[in-house]
Amino acid sequence: MPTKMRSKGFGKKFIIVYFIIGSFLFALFWFFSSSFLLRRLTEETEVRSRIYAEYMSRITETEEVSSPALDIIFEEVIKKIDFPILITDDKGEVTSYRNLGKNLTKEKLNKIKERLKKEKKPIPLTFVDENGRTQFLGEIYYGSSKTAKLVSLFPYLQVLLLLAFLLIGLWSIIVYKRREEEKVWTFLAKEAAHQLATPLSSFAGWLENLRATTGDREKIIEEMAEDVLKMQKVLERFARIGQPPKLSLSSIKKVIEETFYFIEKRAPQNIRMIIDVKDDAILLLDEVLLSWSLENILKNSIDAIGKESGVVTVSGQRVSNLPYYEILVTDTGEGVPKEKVKDIFKPGITTKKYGWGVGLALAKRIVEEYHKGKITLVETKKGKTVFSILLPLKEK
Numbered sequence: 001m002p003t004k005m006r007s008k009g010f011g012k013k014f015i016i017v018y019f020i021i022g023s024f025l026f027a028l029f030w031f032f033s034s035s036f037l038l039r040r041l042t043e044e045t046e047v048r049s050r051i052y053a054e055y056m057s058r059i060t061e062t063e064e065v066s067s068p069a070l071d072i073i074f075e076e077v078i079k080k081i082d083f084p085i086l087i088t089d090d091k092g093e094v095t096s097y098r099n100l101g102k103n104l105t106k107e108k109l110n111k112i113k114e115r116l117k118k119e120k121k122p123i124p125l126t127f128v129d130e131n132g133r134t135q136f137l138g139e140i141y142y143g144s145s146k147t148a149k150l151v152s153l154f155p156y157l158q159v160l161l162l163l164a165f166l167l168i169g170l171w172s173i174i175v176y177k178r179r180e181e182e183k184v185w186t187f188l189a190k191e192a193a194h195q196l197a198t199p200l201s202s203f204a205g206w207l208e209n210l211r212a213t214t215g216d217r218e219k220i221i222e223e224m225a226e227d228v229l230k231m232q233k234v235l236e237r238f239a240r241i242g243q244p245p246k247l248s249l250s251s252i253k254k255v256i257e258e259t260f261y262f263i264e265k266r267a268p269q270n271i272r273m274i275i276d277v278k279d280d281a282i283l284l285l286d287e288v289l290l291s292w293s294l295e296n297i298l299k300n301s302i303d304a305i306g307k308e309s310g311v312v313t314v315s316g317q318r319v320s321n322l323p324y325y326e327i328l329v330t331d332t333g334e335g336v337p338k339e340k341v342k343d344i345f346k347p348g349i350t351t352k353k354y355g356w357g358v359g360l361a362l363a364k365r366i367v368e369e370y371h372k373g374k375i376t377l378v379e380t381k382k383g384k385t386v387f388s389i390l391l392p393l394k395e396k
Contacts, residue, residue: 022165030158083145086113087125089138116141237292245286245370252325252391253280256316259291263298270309271302277316281325283391286370293366293375296359297329297387304333304385318393327389328378336380344377367391 086097086109094109104112116122122139129135256277264273294314301312310332319326336344345364367375367389378386 022169026162026165029161084112084116084143086116086141087138088113088141090136092139095138113141116143119143233288236288245289247284247286247370249282250285250287251280252283252285252327253277253316255285255287255291256294256314256327259294259298260314263295263302267302267312268307270307271305272309272311274311274313275315276313279317279325281318281393283325284371284394285391286366289366289370293363294327294329294389296363297389300359301329301331301333301385301387304331304335306333319390323393324373324390325393327391329387329389331385332383333385335382335385336377341377341380345375 084097084099086100087095089095094106094113097104097109097112100109100112120142122141124139125137126134127137257275260273260275267273298312298314305312311330312332313328313330315328315330317326318324345360364375367373371391373389373391375390376388378388380386
């Protein structure tokens with residue numbers, strides 16, 4: 001059964017939505033996590049300030065008053081923080097500590113003190129006595145809190161998340177591209193088989209006629225020769241896919257007329273074909289590929305009319321005040337369904353019951369990539385559909 005809609009899996013819309021939602025979620029994560037960490041760091045800074053201020057204000061008091069006060073500060077302030085802290089006296093001996101473990105030996109505490117000293121500059125504990133002399137009481141050693149350590153790792157975590165996000169997106173794009181390529185090659189293979197089936201069937205019929213008749217064999221051989229040329233044309237077209245175009249100075253009117261009359265000869269009886277080429281231009285064209293492109297659009301128009309009576313019109317003229325030559329193909333068919341208008345030139349999109357959805361996709365590639373032109377669906381409704389091919393007038 002032919003593919004009439006895009007295959008499931010990773011599509012362009014999915015990738016776009018993925019990047020939009022992913023970027024939005026990443027921004028939210030960055031904002032809230034940064035706000036949370038900033039709030040925590042602010043609170044810790046306030047706690048440190050309180051430790052230092054309270055300690056310095058109480059340490060100048062008499063021993064009888066200051067010791068209980070210092071105990072309160074230690075119990076109510078220091079115990080509520082989550083970073084390692086260690087307090088020494090004026091001789092450098094450890095008098096108290098927090099968040100460093102339990103039952104630590106003097107040797108272990110001294111090692112921790114040296115480590116904290118390298119990590120953060122100690123805060124000296126001093127006060128001015130009654131004689132105006134500054135007295136040194138000891139130092140406060142402290143290290144990075146759990147939050148601070150988390151902050152130091154956070155940029156790396158964000159980079160890893162961003163890389164993972166980008167890698168997933170890149171993988172999605174690669175998968176999408178591969179699926180598109182596989183789909184195109186599948187359609188091309190089926191289209192090639194379809195194109196070759198008609199002349200091969202004709203060959204079978206001519207051979208039967210040759211066996212059964214002794215009449216005008218020259219006419220049969222002539223028809224067979226025409227089918228051979230048709231197969232050669234089909235093979236040449238498919239052989240050119242993926243190859244650089246063979247551009248040469250050619251008459252655009254000649255290409256339009258030859259393609260038109262080739263299709264007209266094979267069009268159903270219910271279709272009336274009209275050609276109206278007002279101007280000619282000598283352009284750099286790949287005649288074989290451009291003819292194929294126009295042929296696909298004409299076949300598409302004929303199929304759109306179906307079994308009802310209808311008209312297909314081909315016109316060509318220079319665009320006034322613009323360096324382009326325009327070919328218009330108009331038909332009186334049913335028109336393109338609204339839901340398929342946007343994707344009509346994508347591989348696999350077709351309005352035909354037994355179509356492969358490759359004709360217009362090939363036409364677009366031939367016109368836009370090989371000839372640097374533009375192909376568009378200008379208008380579509382019941383009774384009127386118009387395709388436009390714009391080719392640049394680079395006559396050199």
